[in-house]
Amino acid sequence: MIDRATVDRILDAANIVDVVSDFVTLKRAGANLKGLCPFHDDRTPSFMVSPSKNICKCFACGEGGTPVHFIMKHEQLSYPDALRYLAKKYHIEIKEREQTDEEKAEQSERESLFVVNEWANEWFQKQMNDTVDGRAVGLAYFRQRGFRDDLIKKFQLGFCPDKYDAQWQAAKAEGYNEDYILKTGLCIRNEQGKTYDRFRNRVIFPIHTISGKVVGFGGRVLDSRTKGVSIKYQNSPESVIYSKKRELYGLFFAKKAIVKEDLCYLVEGYTDVMAMHQQGVENVVASSGTALTHEQIRLIHRFTENITVIYDGDAAGIKASQRGIDMLLAEGMTVRLLLLPDGDDPDSFARKHTATEYQQYLAEHQVDFIRFKTDLLLNEAKGDPIKLSRLVNNIVDSLAVIPDEITRTFYIKETSQMLSIEERIITTAVAKVRAKMREERRNERPTPGFARPQQTSSASVTQDGLTSSQPVDSFATRQGGEEAGALPGATPERPTPNPSRNGGEQAGAEMANENESLPLRGDLEGSFLPRGDLEGSFPFGRGGSAPEEEKIVLTEALLVQMLIRHGEKVMCDVEDEETGEARPLKVAEFISFSLDQDSLHLHHPLHQRILQETLEHLNEEGFQCTRYFENHPDNDVATLSISLAHDPEALSKVHSKGLTIPPEEERLAELVPRLMTDYKLAIVKKTINGLRRQLGDPAIKADKEHFKQLMQEFMTTTRSLQELSKECGDRVIS
Numbered sequence: 001m002i003d004r005a006t007v008d009r010i011l012d013a014a015n016i017v018d019v020v021s022d023f024v025t026l027k028r029a030g031a032n033l034k035g036l037c038p039f040h041d042d043r044t045p046s047f048m049v050s051p052s053k054n055i056c057k058c059f060a061c062g063e064g065g066t067p068v069h070f071i072m073k074h075e076q077l078s079y080p081d082a083l084r085y086l087a088k089k090y091h092i093e094i095k096e097r098e099q100t101d102e103e104k105a106e107q108s109e110r111e112s113l114f115v116v117n118e119w120a121n122e123w124f125q126k127q128m129n130d131t132v133d134g135r136a137v138g139l140a141y142f143r144q145r146g147f148r149d150d151l152i153k154k155f156q157l158g159f160c161p162d163k164y165d166a167q168w169q170a171a172k173a174e175g176y177n178e179d180y181i182l183k184t185g186l187c188i189r190n191e192q193g194k195t196y197d198r199f200r201n202r203v204i205f206p207i208h209t210i211s212g213k214v215v216g217f218g219g220r221v222l223d224s225r226t227k228g229v230s231i232k233y234q235n236s237p238e239s240v241i242y243s244k245k246r247e248l249y250g251l252f253f254a255k256k257a258i259v260k261e262d263l264c265y266l267v268e269g270y271t272d273v274m275a276m277h278q279q280g281v282e283n284v285v286a287s288s289g290t291a292l293t294h295e296q297i298r299l300i301h302r303f304t305e306n307i308t309v310i311y312d313g314d315a316a317g318i319k320a321s322q323r324g325i326d327m328l329l330a331e332g333m334t335v336r337l338l339l340l341p342d343g344d345d346p347d348s349f350a351r352k353h354t355a356t357e358y359q360q361y362l363a364e365h366q367v368d369f370i371r372f373k374t375d376l377l378l379n380e381a382k383g384d385p386i387k388l389s390r391l392v393n394n395i396v397d398s399l400a401v402i403p404d405e406i407t408r409t410f411y412i413k414e415t416s417q418m419l420s421i422e423e424r425i426i427t428t429a430v431a432k433v434r435a436k437m438r439e440e441r442r443n444e445r446p447t448p449g450f451a452r453p454q455q456t457s458s459a460s461v462t463q464d465g466l467t468s469s470q471p472v473d474s475f476a477t478r479q480g481g482e483e484a485g486a487l488p489g490a491t492p493e494r495p496t497p498n499p500s501r502n503g504g505e506q507a508g509a510e511m512a513n514e515n516e517s518l519p520l521r522g523d524l525e526g527s528f529l530p531r532g533d534l535e536g537s538f539p540f541g542r543g544g545s546a547p548e549e550e551k552i553v554l555t556e557a558l559l560v561q562m563l564i565r566h567g568e569k570v571m572c573d574v575e576d577e578e579t580g581e582a583r584p585l586k587v588a589e590f591i592s593f594s595l596d597q598d599s600l601h602l603h604h605p606l607h608q609r610i611l612q613e614t615l616e617h618l619n620e621e622g623f624q625c626t627r628y629f630e631n632h633p634d635n636d637v638a639t640l641s642i643s644l645a646h647d648p649e650a651l652s653k654v655h656s657k658g659l660t661i662p663p664e665e666e667r668l669a670e671l672v673p674r675l676m677t678d679y680k681l682a683i684v685k686k687t688i689n690g691l692r693r694q695l696g697d698p699a700i701k702a703d704k705e706h707f708k709q710l711m712q713e714f715m716t717t718t719r720s721l722q723e724l725s726k727e728c729g730d731r732v733i734s
Helices: 004-013 016-021 067-075 079-089 101-105 109-129 132-144 149-154 166-173 178-184 251-261 270-278 294-301 315-320 322-330 346-352 355-364 369-381 385-400 405-419 423-444 548-566 587-597 605-617 625-630 635-645 664-695 698-702 704-728
Strands: 027-029 032-035 047-050 055-058 158-160 187-189 195-197 202-208 214-221 233-235 264-267 284-286 306-311 334-339 457-461 467-471 570-575 582-586
Touching (some): 004 067, 004 079, 016 055, 016 067, 067 079, 067 635, 109 158, 109 166, 109 178, 109 214, 166 178, 166 187, 166 195, 178 187, 202 251, 251 284, 270 346, 294 322, 306 322, 322 334, 322 369, 322 385, 334 369, 346 355, 385 423, 548 605, 548 625, 570 664, 582 587, 587 605, 587 664, 605 625, 605 635, 625 635, 664 698, 698 704
Parallel strands (some): 264 284, 264 306, 306 334
Antiparallel strands (some): 027 032, 032 047, 158 202, 187 195, 570 582
16 A cells, blocks of 8 residues: 555646646647547547646546546556556655555456566566577577667567467466466467467567557567468457557557657558667557557547558558548548558568668658559559549548548549549539438437436435436436436426537537536636536525525535535634634534534535545645545546536636635635535425425325424424525525
8 A cells, every 4th residue: 555645745746747648649728738538539639638737628528637547547547556657657666565465356357467468578578588599589580680689678579488388387486366367368278278378489579558568469470480370470369458459569669759750650560660660760650460440540649640651562452451541531630651662561671771761761752642542543443434433432432531621622622633523523422422421420329318428426316305426517317307317397308408518519409508507617618517606696595496406416516616625724713612712613524513413414425425534534634625535546536526626717807807806715704604504595495395295285184193293394494494594695485
């Protein structure tokens, strides 16, 4: 376990821009930075990073948080491991106590597989560099291919000896779990129960994630043994941590160069990547022999919009890869292509030229995809009208997937000139294809009326008084009113809206409603705060028409917001009942005491948990509610806390001219009690309405004793309402 002091040092050091920039290319957007979201298919930058608040948020999918939670989500790490990741990044030494057996048992399978792979990576390297056979066979192979020793070390290349189960026995001897060894795919168990090494007698290429963790391996048979071998490369199988379609070989080593050059070269194999590095071209990745996938394209797109695909002279391979070009275009990439001389791939071409000649060839022979594709297909058609017609349709299909209208128009003009076809004809053909694509997308969309919920949870109070989990920034669920879990007042004709945005497109029927919890504009636009804040009049308990259930949700959210912002701060001084001396009263203490006074509790479990944990840590030295809950190990608590912790946009200069508004912190003695009164008022009003419904029930009226009891309760509750309303300045209308 990591001690509190070390955790604080890590949190102090972790800079959100620094952390996110390792994975996403950020561009300045006013006071913030923005980039493509790494957590969903993002074609236009919707991922915002706030340096001043040290948080990030995607306004399309809702993901985000502090540096710790970004790493947890992106790298699929536990809270402690995310802290260790950041500690390593910022060179902070961690002194941990030994874990208990129970804590060890809680380590996830994913983390265990990473540990096994890290061991295997070191083992492969030691086998190649520290054994006679490894140096004579594995290391000699790489040197024979012309790779320098520094490059071999950089890419962490290795060798697996030609023995049946050498790695299996070594892993067991080190104490690694047999089940995890098999799940990584390092070893295979046959039907007879015998276990053998997957990569025996192969040179090893470790495959790294974007952050440098080893997720799998590629093993190549040595040249002397490739005769008669149909599969030269053996890759790790799909596992909890490795999916071939989601990884790009060399991206970990290329990402900084890609950002610097604003360009990524795409090649096919491991050695192609290494050969280009050796020639001084480091902004290169490989699809590792697989067809290009959307996941791989999005990885590249996070660092640059420009990609150059390098082909060798294999015409069949070029033709087969045309689908990949269309996928790149559809993702909004600027695509150029480069054809190497016949018989050469990036590796063999590198061995024939100096670094200067190599780089010069790359710079001079790139062409845009239209010219490349047209030249290739025209040569194939050779004047055949039918083939020429197919050529035009093929190019039209590529033009149609380009999302940017200006870029698409430019390419249509260029295509018409190259093919000597009227621009109008190509434009019409492209429009037809795009119309067909839109129709297909419409058919694939969910049934209208379903709004996509956000990640952050809050409470929605149902008619029976129970709480259910709902988004703080959206009380909407499904179309169909209360039976579907929506708030009272939401009907099939007027579904409750979802304020999330994704490029202006909504999956469900969404509409504005002044009683909704709407996002406020701020440093990170779209935070989960309800409309109105503690500086102004409350949107509840003032004779408004919003349902009592929603008022309770809103007031409770604001109460928790005050707790997260100021829970540890002194609100005022009170007289100690035992000593008679004045003592400071903190915000969390007042909220807890006020709730206990009327036997109340916060409705939503997360809210109640935040209050309870605040009270537990309140007297610890240096405890700060905002810092503690924003970096909470429970992502639900952290996400909710981040959404509530930050101020909305300040008043404009026009509206604030001549006004002096005291900071919220200076008004705690006024704001917190007023907020608590409003919360109680909302609960009392809900109770009164419930009693009114019961008193109007004929069956209850027939039971005189029960009716009398309810009537007495109604009168008592009404008096409470009158007292609370006077505090709020309300006029009660019976």
